[in-house]
Amino acid sequence: MRQLFADSQEAVDNTLLIAQRCNLELELDKPNMPDYPVPEGHNQDSLLVEETTRGLEERVLVRAKQRHEVVNRTDYEQRLKRELNVITSMGFSGYFLIVADFIRWAKSQNIPVGPGRGSGAGSLVAYALGITALDPLDYDLLFERFLNPERVSLPDFDIDFCMERRDEVIGYVADRYGRNQVSQIITYGTMAAKAVVRDVGRALGHPYGFVDQLAKLVPFEIGMTLSRALEEENSLKERYNSEDDVSILIDHALKLEGLCRNAGRHAGGVVIAPKPLTEYMPLYAEQGNENTVTQFDMGDVEAIGLVKFDFLGLRTLTIIEWAVRDINERRNLQEEPLLDISTIPLDDSKTYELIQKTNTTAVFQLESDGMRKLIKRLQPDSFEDLIALVALFRPGPLQSGMVDDFVDRNMASYVLIIHILHWSRY
Numbered sequence: 001m002r003q004l005f006a007d008s009q010e011a012v013d014n015t016l017l018i019a020q021r022c023n024l025e026l027e028l029d030k031p032n033m034p035d036y037p038v039p040e041g042h043n044q045d046s047l048l049v050e051e052t053t054r055g056l057e058e059r060v061l062v063r064a065k066q067r068h069e070v071v072n073r074t075d076y077e078q079r080l081k082r083e084l085n086v087i088t089s090m091g092f093s094g095y096f097l098i099v100a101d102f103i104r105w106a107k108s109q110n111i112p113v114g115p116g117r118g119s120g121a122g123s124l125v126a127y128a129l130g131i132t133a134l135d136p137l138d139y140d141l142l143f144e145r146f147l148n149p150e151r152v153s154l155p156d157f158d159i160d161f162c163m164e165r166r167d168e169v170i171g172y173v174a175d176r177y178g179r180n181q182v183s184q185i186i187t188y189g190t191m192a193a194k195a196v197v198r199d200v201g202r203a204l205g206h207p208y209g210f211v212d213q214l215a216k217l218v219p220f221e222i223g224m225t226l227s228r229a230l231e232e233e234n235s236l237k238e239r240y241n242s243e244d245d246v247s248i249l250i251d252h253a254l255k256l257e258g259l260c261r262n263a264g265r266h267a268g269g270v271v272i273a274p275k276p277l278t279e280y281m282p283l284y285a286e287q288g289n290e291n292t293v294t295q296f297d298m299g300d301v302e303a304i305g306l307v308k309f310d311f312l313g314l315r316t317l318t319i320i321e322w323a324v325r326d327i328n329e330r331r332n333l334q335e336e337p338l339l340d341i342s343t344i345p346l347d348d349s350k351t352y353e354l355i356q357k358t359n360t361t362a363v364f365q366l367e368s369d370g371m372r373k374l375i376k377r378l379q380p381d382s383f384e385d386l387i388a389l390v391a392l393f394r395p396g397p398l399q400s401g402m403v404d405d406f407v408d409r410n411m412a413s414y415v416l417i418i419h420i421l422h423w424s425r426y
Contacts, residue, residue, distance in 0.1 A: 031154065032280070032305040034177060034272040036094040036101070044093040048125075049084055051100070055128035056080055063135070066343075075137060076124065083125045083143050090147065095155050095307060098272065100129035101176075106161060106169050112317040114160030115342075119145040131157060133342060139387070154307055158268075162321055163313040170270055170311055180276040185269035185301055185308065186284055186293045188260040193218045193226050195261070196253045204249060214239070214246065226254050265293055268312040271301050280304055316364040346383040355380060365390055377407050385410075 005012050038047045056076060064071045087093055106113050107130075116132025122141035126132045136143070147155055161169055174182040191199060194215045201211030217236040218229045230237050230250070239246045263284060271294055273280055281304065283292040294301055301308060320341060328338045356379050360366040366375065371393050380386050392403050 026304055028303055028305070030305045031091060031307070032274055033091060033094045033307060034098060034181070035274050036097040044097060045088040048087065048093040048097055051097070052080060052084065052125050052128040055130060056124070059128060059135075079124045079137065079143075080128065083123060083147075086143070086147055086149055087125060090149060090152070092147070092155050096125060096129060096131070098177075099126075099131050099157050099159065099309065102169055102173050103131055103159065105172050106165075109165075109168065111165045111168060112162040112321045114312075114314060114317060116157075117160070118156075118158045120155070120157040122146050126157070131159075154302060156308065156310065158310045158312060160312050160314040160317055162317045163315045164318055166311055166313040173270065173272065173309075177272050178276075180278070181273045183271055183277055183283065184291075184293045185266040185271055185298050186295060187264045187266050188297055189262040189264065191256050191259050191261045193224050193229060193257060194220070196226070196257045197249070199261070200249055200253045200256065204252070206245065206249065210245075211249075214249065226250065226257055263293075266298060268310045269298055269301075270309045270311050271306050272309060273306055280306060314364070316362060319362050349381075352381045355386075365393075374403065378410060 001015075002009065002012055036044055036047075038044055042050070060071050060073065060076060087096060103113055116126065116134055120126055121132050121134045122136045122143050123132070123146050124136055124143065127135055134141075147153075170182075170184070197215045197218060198211055201214065214236070217233050217239070218224060218226065219233060230240060240250050241247070263286075271277070277283060277294065281301070282295040284295040285292045296304070298308060324339055324341050331338055354360075355363075355366065355375060358372040358375050360372060360375065365371070366389075371389075374389060374393055378385065378389055380389055388406065392398070392406060397403050
């Protein structure tokens with residue numbers, strides 16, 4: 001390098017000085033949990049135990065009063081103790097306390113928060129802290145799907161907030177834990193097979209029609225690459241071998257395929273670090289924008305041990321909030337009891353009639369065309385049917401034939417019940 005830059009020896013010296021001052025050591029796969037401020041006389045583990053014990057006591061008593069039933073406290077106490085042992089031994093107490101804290105704040109500001117979904121709904125600790133609104137013992141949900149000491153992975157709650165006010169919650173978290181320790185996560189848009197053909201064709205100045213024809217020859221399939229397309233699509237292979245313009249374009253595209261094309265923000269991912277984020281990774285800001293995001297994507301953020309929190313904006317929650325507000329404005333005028341969405345019954349027959357008619361526009365997870373077809377076949381009339389409906393509407397069960405088996409067995413059960421009711425008259 002000194003020979004190449006013989007006229008600029010100072011530049012070479014400065015480069016060496018900068019290199020000598022660089023000192024970066026990344027510890028991979030070691031959790032760097034954010035710090036949750038605890039009152040004097042507590043650590044994170046003892047505070048979690050105290051808050052969950054108190055929270056569960058309140059929830060058990062409230063539920064027993066609402067249902068006029070006696071609750072088996074032993075089952076709850078044993079399950080809570082088991083979950084707390086796992087959480088504290090894995091060092092995740094702070095994570096639960098932080099999630100409970102910003103959910104509690106959101107509710108205090110009348111920001112709609114989802115009742116919880118995903119594997120996190122299987123945690124009794126989450127239920128006791130108010131993170132979820134679902135009692136996992138009611139539905140035999142497994143905590144091990146969320147956290148399992150035999151398969152060490154970071155906890156990951158999917159928290160839904162009203163679309164219009166989600167940013168307020170992120171702002172609260174940034175103020176509470178330090179704006180230099182909180183950031184949204186970057187996402188990179190890559191040059192996929194079809195897109196890279198179009199981009200290269202445009203850069204080379206080819207007519208739109210010519211490039212469009214080539215791009216359409218690349219099969220539309222998740223994970224498709226240009227190399228596979230050349231093997232599987234004879235028309236593309238023939239044009240590549242016979243036309244110079246096509247071969248030049250494809251050769252350039254093969255070199256660029258998979259590279260990052262643009263940067264954006266993850267839909268809901270927010271990282272909270274125990275120290276300033278610049279001690280763990282570089283940050284990125286769009287031109288003319290002072291708001292930074294992590295320059296590591298979601299996978300790399302987790303690889304260096306930082307914890308991702310999902311702040312998801314859900315339009316459905318916003319619609320529910322509007323509906324409840326309108327209903328309560330009318331009830332207030334008529335001096336009727338106000339509607340509390342958390343206490344609505346799960347066995348309302350008119351609701352199931354609407355679902356059976358597939359009137360499910362704006363009903364979360366029930367509004368797609370495929371789901372409506374499944375609803376027509378299954379005709380759900382209980383909350384358990386809705387649970388099965390959402391669980392079955394996934395690629396695995398749909399492709400395996402499991403859905404058909406479930407629907408057939410469900411219909412057979414109805415036929416049997418009708419026969420029993422018929423013969424019971426005699």
